[in-house]
Structures are given as C-alpha cells and as structure tokens.
Amino acid sequence: MAITIKDIAKRTGVSHSTVSRALGGNSLISEATSTRIRKVAREMGYQPSAAARSLKTNQTKVIGVIVNSIDDPFFSEILFGIEDAAQQAGYSLFIAASQYDPIREQKIVQTMMEQRTDGVIICSSSFSADKGRQLLANGFPVVVVNYKANENFNYSIYHDDLDGSQQLTRHLLALGHTKIAYLGNSKSGRTSLDRLNGFKKEMRKAGEKINPAYIYEVGGSDPALGKESLHYFMNLSDRPTAIICFNDMLAIGFLHACRQSGIRVPDDLSVTGFDNITFSAYTSPPLTTLDQPKYSIGNESAQLLLELLGKKIENQNNTHKEKVLKGSLLVRNSTSTLTPKE
Amino acid sequence: MAITIKDIAKRTGVSHSTVSRALGGNSLISEATSTRIRKVAREMGYQPSAAARSLKTNQTKVIGVIVNSIDDPFFSEILFGIEDAAQQAGYSLFIAASQYDPIREQKIVQTMMEQRTDGVIICSSSFSADKGRQLLANGFPVVVVNYKANENFNYSIYHDDLDGSQQLTRHLLALGHTKIAYLGNSKSGRTSLDRLNGFKKEMRKAGEKINPAYIYEVGGSDPALGKESLHYFMNLSDRPTAIICFNDMLAIGFLHACRQSGIRVPDDLSVTGFDNITFSAYTSPPLTTLDQPKYSIGNESAQLLLELLGKKIENQNNTHKEKVLKGSLLVRNSTSTLTPKE
DNA sequence: AAACCTTCTGCACACGTGTGCATTAACTAT
DNA sequence: ATAGTTAATGCACACGTGTGCAGAAGGTTT
Numbered sequence: 001m002a003i004t005i006k007d008i009a010k011r012t013g014v015s016h017s018t019v020s021r022a023l024g025g026n027s028l029i030s031e032a033t034s035t036r037i038r039k040v041a042r043e044m045g046y047q048p049s050a051a052a053r054s055l056k057t058n059q060t061k062v063i064g065v066i067v068n069s070i071d072d073p074f075f076s077e078i079l080f081g082i083e084d085a086a087q088q089a090g091y092s093l094f095i096a097a098s099q100y101d102p103i104r105e106q107k108i109v110q111t112m113m114e115q116r117t118d119g120v121i122i123c124s125s126s127f128s129a130d131k132g133r134q135l136l137a138n139g140f141p142v143v144v145v146n147y148k149a150n151e152n153f154n155y156s157i158y159h160d161d162l163d164g165s166q167q168l169t170r171h172l173l174a175l176g177h178t179k180i181a182y183l184g185n186s187k188s189g190r191t192s193l194d195r196l197n198g199f200k201k202e203m204r205k206a207g208e209k210i211n212p213a214y215i216y217e218v219g220g221s222d223p224a225l226g227k228e229s230l231h232y233f234m235n236l237s238d239r240p241t242a243i244i245c246f247n248d249m250l251a252i253g254f255l256h257a258c259r260q261s262g263i264r265v266p267d268d269l270s271v272t273g274f275d276n277i278t279f280s281a282y283t284s285p286p287l288t289t290l291d292q293p294k295y296s297i298g299n300e301s302a303q304l305l306l307e308l309l310g311k312k313i314e315n316q317n318n319t320h321k322e323k324v325l326k327g328s329l330l331v332r333n334s335t336s337t338l339t340p341k342e
Numbered sequence: 343m344a345i346t347i348k349d350i351a352k353r354t355g356v357s358h359s360t361v362s363r364a365l366g367g368n369s370l371i372s373e374a375t376s377t378r379i380r381k382v383a384r385e386m387g388y389q390p391s392a393a394a395r396s397l398k399t400n401q402t403k404v405i406g407v408i409v410n411s412i413d414d415p416f417f418s419e420i421l422f423g424i425e426d427a428a429q430q431a432g433y434s435l436f437i438a439a440s441q442y443d444p445i446r447e448q449k450i451v452q453t454m455m456e457q458r459t460d461g462v463i464i465c466s467s468s469f470s471a472d473k474g475r476q477l478l479a480n481g482f483p484v485v486v487v488n489y490k491a492n493e494n495f496n497y498s499i500y501h502d503d504l505d506g507s508q509q510l511t512r513h514l515l516a517l518g519h520t521k522i523a524y525l526g527n528s529k530s531g532r533t534s535l536d537r538l539n540g541f542k543k544e545m546r547k548a549g550e551k552i553n554p555a556y557i558y559e560v561g562g563s564d565p566a567l568g569k570e571s572l573h574y575f576m577n578l579s580d581r582p583t584a585i586i587c588f589n590d591m592l593a594i595g596f597l598h599a600c601r602q603s604g605i606r607v608p609d610d611l612s613v614t615g616f617d618n619i620t621f622s623a624y625t626s627p628p629l630t631t632l633d634q635p636k637y638s639i640g641n642e643s644a645q646l647l648l649e650l651l652g653k654k655i656e657n658q659n660n661t662h663k664e665k666v667l668k669g670s671l672l673v674r675n676s677t678s679t680l681t682p683k684e
Numbered sequence: 685a686a687a688c689c690t691t692c693t694g695c696a697c698a699c700g701t702g703t704g705c706a707t708t709a710a711c712t713a714t
Numbered sequence: 715a716t717a718g719t720t721a722a723t724g725c726a727c728a729c730g731t732g733t734g735c736a737g738a739a740g741g742t743t744t
Contacts, residue, residue: 001400002458002480004730015694020732030692045480047455051396052730055699058343060393070421071620076413083412083439087446092453095437097425104429111434113389116344138344138387223624256624278413282565282598284626346700357724362702372722394700397729 003044012040023048054116063305064094064117066108068124072221073277074247074294078123078145081298089306091118098124100187105131113138119305122147123298125191143305145297146191155308157301157323161191164290165198165244167329168272171288172242173206176338177270181214181240183229183250185221192217192246195274199244214240221246226253230261241269241338248273248280248289255283255334266336276330285333292327300325344391350383365390396458405647406436406459408450410466414563415619416589416636420465420487423640431648433460440466442529447473455480461647464489465640467533485647487639488533497650499643499665503533506632507540507586509671510614513630514584515548518680519612523556523582525571525592527563534559534588537616541586556582563588568595572603583611583680590615590622590631597625597676608678618672627675634669642667 005023009016014033022029022037023046029037054060063086067075079095086093094117096108109131112120119141122132132153135142144156172180182199184192196215203210216232218225226245233240245251251273258265265271265285273280273289280287300323347365351358356375364371364379365388371379396402405428409417421437428435436459438450451473454462461483464474474495477484486498514522524541526534538557545552558574560567568587575582587593593615600607607613607627615622615631622629642665 002455002730006730016731017695017733018693020730021693024732026733028692033692047452047480049397049458049730050456051393051402051458052699053732054393055391055397055701055729056731056733058699070412070425071415071418073413073415076418079412080439087449092457093437095435097422107429110389113344114392115434116391116393138389223620227624252621252624256626256628259626278565279594279621282569282594282625284598284601286598344700348700358701359703359725360723362700363723366702368703370722375722391700394729395702397699397731398701398703400729 002049003046004049005046008037008041008044008046011044012037058116059118060116061090062092062094062115062117063302064096064112064115064120066105066112066120066122066124066127067095067097068126069099070095070097072249073279074249074275074292075123077277077294078298078301081295081300082121082302083298084295085299085302085306091306098127100126102128109134112140119143119309121145121301121305123301125188141305141308143301143308145301154320155304155322157297157304157325159292159297160324160326161194162198162201164274164292164327165195166202167327168244168274168288168290169199169202171329171331172244172270172272172335173202173208175242175270175335177242178208179211179214179238179240179242180208181211181216181233181243183226183243183245183254184215184217185219185246185250186217187220188246195244195246211238211240218250221249223249223253223256226250227257228253230254230257230263234261234263242271242335243269244272244274246274248275248277248287251287251289251334252279252283255285255287259284265334270335272335276327281332283334288332288335289330290327291330293325297325345386345388346391347388350379350386350388353386354379354382400458401460402458403432404434404436404457404459405644406438406454406457406462408447408454408462408464408466408469409437409439410468411441412437412439414591415621416591416617416634417465419619419636420640420643423637423642424463424644425640426637427641427644427648433648440469442468444470451476454482461485461651463487463643463647465643467530483647483650485643485650487643496662497646497664499639499646499667501634501639502666502668503536504540504543506616506634506669507537508544509669510586510616510630510632511541511544513671513673514586514612514614514677515544515550517584517612517677519584520550521553521556521580521582521584522550523553523558523575523585525568525585525587525596526557526559527561527588527592528559529562530588537586537588553580553582560592563591565591565595565598568592569599570595572596572599572605576603576605584613584677585611586614586616588616590617590619590629593629593631593676594621594625597627597629601626607676612677614677618669623674625676630674630677631672632669633672635667639667 005019006016008019019037022034098105120135121143123145125146144153146158182196218229245254251271263269273287276289276291280289347361348358350361361379364376440447462477463485465487467488486495488500524538560571593613605611615629618631618633622631
C-alpha cells in the first residue's frame with residue numbers, strides 16, 4: 001500500500017490536517033514545521049492519491065481527448081499541440097480512440113463521465129453528435145475540433161477547409177487546368193463536404209463547369225483506397241487533368257497507383273493533397289498540398305478549454321466562441337502547367 | 343454536481359448500501375428491488391465515480407502507457423494492439439509521451455503514480471532505466487516493450503531485432519551484395535545496436551568483411567535525417583551497393599534523397615527499412631523491409647500485464663517472463679541483384 | 685495580573701463507494 | 715406457539731484528502 005499523509009503525520013508527530021496544509025502550501029502552518037514535513041514526505045516517497053484528491057476537490061486535472069484513430073498522423077500532430085498546452089497548465093490527458101465504431105464511442109463517453117474528466121476535446125470529425133451532446137448535458141465543458149457539423153457545440157475551433165480548398169483550386173486553375181476532379185472521403189462528413197464546396201465555389205467563380213463524373217468518394221482515408229480509386233478516373237471517357245484529394249493519405253495512395261500505371265505526375269496529371277503530414281514531403285513526386293496548422297489547432301483548442309475551465313461558474317451555454325484557422329498552400333512537385341498530350 | 347447512489351437511494355426509499363449492492367450485482371438483494379433500482383439509476387443517468395470507487399477498492403481499472411512520441415506511426419500501431427486488449431478486459435488507457443525529454447519523463451512517472459495506475463507498459467526504448475525502476479520500487483507492475491537494455495525488468499516483450507536484421511542481411515547477401523552499409527539511430531539505444539549486431543553477425547557468418555566506414559549513425563529517426571545521411575555515403579571513395587536503414591522512417595528519407603540525387607534504387611543501390619509502417623508500401627520504389635508484428639507486440643504486452651494484475655498477490659519480483667516475437671522479411675522493390683555499373 | 689490578539693495546530697466532518705455485521709421480516713420445523 | 719433458519723436490508727465505518735471551526739500556546743496591551 002502506498003503511504004498517505006497519515007503516515008507522514010505519525011512520523012512527524014502532527015495531525016494529518018497539518019500535513020495536508022503543509023504540503024498544500026497553506027501559509028497557516030509555520031515555516032519550520034512546514035519544511036520539516038516536506039522533507040519527511042520526500043524521504044518517504046509520498047505520492048498524493050489523485051483519486052482521493054479528486055473526490056474532495058471535485059476536479060481531476062485531467063482532460064479527455066476523443067480521436068478517430070491514433071494511427072492517423074494528422075491527429076497525432078494535433079494531439080501534440082494539445083499535450084503541450086495541457087502539460088503546461090498541469091493537466092494530464094486521457095486519450096481514447098473511437099475507431100469509427102459507435103459502440104466504442106458510447107463506451108468512451110461513459111468512461112469520460114465516470115472518470116469525471118474536467119473537460120473534453122472532441123477531435124473526431126465523425127463522432128456522433130448525440131454522444132457529444134450527452135457530455136454537454138452532463139455538464140462537461142466540451143470543445144470540438146474540426147467539427148462544424150452541428151452548431152449546438154458552443155466552443156469550437158476548426159480549420160477553414162472551404163478556404164483551403166479554394167486555394168488549391170485557384171492554384172490549379174492558374175496552372176491552366178479546367179478539368180479538375182475531386183476525390184472525397186464519405187466518412188469524414190462535413191470536412192469532406194467543405195473541401196468539395198470550396199472546390200465548386202472557386203470553379204464557379206472562374207466560370208468553369210464541373211463534370212459530375214469528376215466527383216468521387218471513397219469510404220475512408222487509407223492510402224489503399226486512394227490507390228484503388230485511380231481505376232475509376234481512368235475509365236472515364238473524358239479524363240480529368242488534375243485531381244484534388246481529400247487528404248494526403250489518399251493522395252499518397254493515388255500517386256502510387258499513378259506510378260504503377262505509368263501515368264506521369266505532374267505531366268499527365270496534377271495531384272494535390274490536404275493536411276501536409278510528414279510523409280507528403282517524401283512522395284514521388286513530392287506532394288503539393290495545403291499546410292494545415294495542426295499543432296496550432298491542437299494547442300489553441302486546449303487553451304480554449306482551459307480558459308473555459310477557469311470561468312466554469314458562469315453558464316457556458318450562453319456563450320459562444322469559435323475560432324477559425326487558415327492553412328496555406330504548399331506547392332511542391334505534383335502539380336504543373338497543363339502540357340498538351342501527344 | 344453529478345448524481346450519486348445516495349440520490350438513487352432517496353428516490354427509491356432504500357439505503358445507499360442497497361443501491362450499491364444492487365448496481366454491483368450482489369445476489370443478496372432481491373431481484374425485485376434490484377431491477378427497480380437499476381431502472382431508476384438508468385432514468386436518472388447515474389454514472390459511478392471512478393475516483394470514489396478507486397479509493398475504496400484500491401484499483402483504478404486504468405493502465406498507463408509510456409511512449410516516446412505519439413507521432414511515430416510505429417508506436418501508433420503498437421498502441422492499437424494494447425488498446426484492443428485493454429478495452430476487452432474493461433481497462434482504459436492513460437497515455438503519455440516522453441518526447442525524449444528527461445524532465446517530461448519524470449513528470450510522467452509521477453503522474454502515473456499519483457493516478458494509481460494499476461500497471462504500466464513502457465514502450466519507449468529510450469526511457470531511462472532508473473525511472474522505470476522507480477515505478478517498480480513503488481509496487482507498480484511493469485511490462486517493458488522492446489526494451490532489452492536492462493534485465494532488471496522481470497516482464498518484457500520484444501521483437502527479435504537481431505534475427506530481423508539477419509534476415510535482411512541474408513536477403514542482400516543472396517542478391518550478391520557484399521559492400522553493405524548500416525544507417526543507425528544512436529538515440530534508440532539497444533534496439534539500434536541489436537540491428538547492427540545482427541548485420542555484423544550474418545556478415546561474419548558469410549565470411550564477408552565489414553568496412554567500418556559503412557557504419558553511420560544519426561540522432562533520431564526523422565525522415566529528414568535519413569535524407570541528409572546520403573551525403574555521407576556518397577562521399578566515400580568506395581561506395582556501398584546496399585544499405586540497411588535502422589527503420590522505415592529513415593529509409594523513406596533516404597530513398598527521397600536518392601531520387602533527388604539521381605541514384606537509381608535498386609539498380610545503383612539497394613535499400614532496406616525496418617518495421618513495415620503503412621507508408622513503406624507507398625514509397626518509390628516500394629520499400630523492402632522487415633515486417634514487425636506491431637499489433638501483436640502491443641496486444642501481447644497488454645495481455646501479459648493483465649495476467650500480471652490477476653495474480654498480483656504473489657511476489658512478482660521472483661518471477662520472470664519474457665516473450666520474443668519474430669518478424670518476417672517483406673521483399674518489395676527497393677532491393678535487387680547487383681548489376682555491374684557502366 | 686487580567687484581557688486581548690496573533691500564530692499555530694488538532695478535531696471532526698465531508699466527498700462517493702463498498703462491505704462486515706447486526707437487524708428485521710418472513711418462513712419452516714418441531 | 716416457539717425456536718430456528720433463511721432472505722433481505724440498514725447501520726456504521728473505511729478508503730485518502732481538504733477545510734471550517736475551535737482551541738492552545740505565546741506574546742502584547744491595559
């Protein structure tokens with residue numbers, strides 16, 4: 001059994017209350033006994049029980065993070081930003097991955113509630129809204145990241161996907177492309193839709209028509225799915241000259257399929273990604289993509305939550321706060337001017 | 343404030359002990375009241391307090407996981423295996439990333455102890471041994487993963503890096519290579535050393551000499567470091583014809599540098615990786631690597647820990663258990679027979 | 685010397701759960 | 715009808731920590 005403040009009390013000949021106060025830095029206790037107690041505590045290797053403390057103070061100093069999958073390098077970098085902010089404020093992270101599984105989602109929400117997490121950050125774009133509201137209803141401060149799907153969440157931070165997609169589209173248009181396709185991920189909900197809409201909006205602005213056959217969706221963002229989708233576009237009688245992929249993972253698979261099929265990128269086909277994950281710099285050719293400020297997104301979402309925890313007393317239902325971060329176009333070598341074929 | 347069993351007791355007109363027993367499935371309580379209580383509990387949206395329960399039962403149903411960095415896709419897949427096993431047994435994960443920072447490591451250990459984690463899995467090959475022992479000394483069951491550095495940890499599970507490296511070396515030798523180099527990661531300690539030794543051992547077995555200049559180490563496993571290291575090998579008067587990289591990340595960067603420098607892989611130079619992370623299948627050319635059973639490593643380490651928690655009473659210091667998993671050679675297109683130059 | 689203030693410490697209770705023991709009610713056996 | 719057995723529930727305490735309040739010790743003011 002771990003040692004408690006009572007053990008320290010016995011050892012120093014004072015009451016456990018005095019020990020509690022001394023270690024808590026309460027100025028009521030004389031400096032002399034205070035330092036003596038602290039010394040003994042250190043010698044005995046005392047570690048306070050988070051459970052007991054939480055029970056009494058009604059706060060855990062833990063914030064929960066719900067994420068789609070830890071495998072996804074995109075989320076990893078967001079997590080990194082969250083952890084930095086949390087750690088600095090003395091908070092620990094309780095991370096759970098939903099794996100797109102509703103049953104798992106429910107279990108996660110339940111666990112968060114049982115653990116009495118001080119707040120929750122939802123980074124999963126596909127996380128079901130009712131489960132999120134379940135947290136809100138139980139009084140948990142919630143910050144949603146890249147989850148514009150529902151306006152019921154009062155605190156959110158997200159990347160401007162519409163703008164990002166427009167930037168990419170403008171880039172391709174400027175290179176002379178008009179036959180531009182979009183490869184989406186039906187599982188990522190609003191995020192994919194926003195990117196599609198940004199593309200459409202910019203095309204309309206430029207007075208270009210969009211071929212409905214150029215819009216294709218797959219059920220996830222595994223590179224393998226990107227790879228498989230090349231078939232679809234190649235079977236079109238009128239092929240696109242450029243393709244905007246929902247994210248880097250799909251683009252990486254897509255590029256690979258191009259190489260295998262002898263389609264030269266960017267000469268035959270320009271390809272863009274989205275997110276700028278580490279590996280997008282190492283593809284062949286290096287991927288033109290939209291650099292999303294992943295670390296900042298994570299960091300600021302954590303800061304927003306922390307701020308929320310500070311003024312917990314006020315009614316958070318009446319306040320709204322929404323922060324939008326913009327990414328920037330990162331031109332590498334997977335896009336080029338349109339070269340006439342044959 | 344969240345509702346408690348006392349609230350349920352008041353509502354149903356019984357004592358809080360009866361509620362506790364009813365929800366705990368104690369057969370002492372009559373079936374009638376039991377179901378009635380359960381129904382009310384559900385209606386009121388009761389969520390037990392993990393803190394209070396832990397305090398009383400002295401177990402948290404949480405296992406701590408210490409990892410180098412969440413960014414690393416290699417660790418991500420191990421985490422996946424751990425989570426599956428843990429979830430199935432009703433345990434949650436408390437994940438912390440050390441980021442190779444000693445101060446952070448100390449904080450993590452302290453947090454784990456304060457949280458009274460039921461057990462700890464250390465997945466960080468570079469995690470300092472004394473901090474691990476600190477956990478052991480405080481009675482925490484510990485399982486180390488890929489951490490052969492010190493035999494003081496009684497429960498460990500690791501991949502046979504020596505064997506894996508030998509498999510790769512044999513593969514290259516069979517292709518006719520004799521001028522083989524090794525690109526290591528000085529930060530990963532024993533792991534890198536084992537892979538180096540596997541390489542040396544197999545070379546010796548084949549009667550081949552190793553050029554000391556062919557062994558080069560960098561301080562990490564970021565692809566950028568792999569990319570930079572090409573310079574070194576190209577400046578050698580007698581260049582190697584094949585190179586074994588410590589892991590896929592380095593190999594991916596290395597391949598990229600080759601492409602930029604006009605070095606044809608595998609015609610001019612054969613390159614191998616290690617781990618088989620997702621992206622190694624999408625490089626150009628696809629990477630020959632050693633497929634490490636990452637999921638299994640994670641899963642079995644969690645199972646080992648769970649087993650350990652079951653027979654907690656016995657003195658774990660007297661028992662040893664070590665499990666070794668072997669990976670398998672995965673030949674793709676970054677290696678080929680030696681073709682005479684010019 | 686009595687009355688007061690200041691400084692420090694201990695007592696006792698609370699947080700939400702779980703559990704040994706006593707208690708009550710209901711039923712069976714003589 | 716009484717004693718004995720079984721089934722169901724409540725009482726009271728414990729886990730480790732924090733905190734309002736009372737109280738003790740020592741010093742200062744009248």
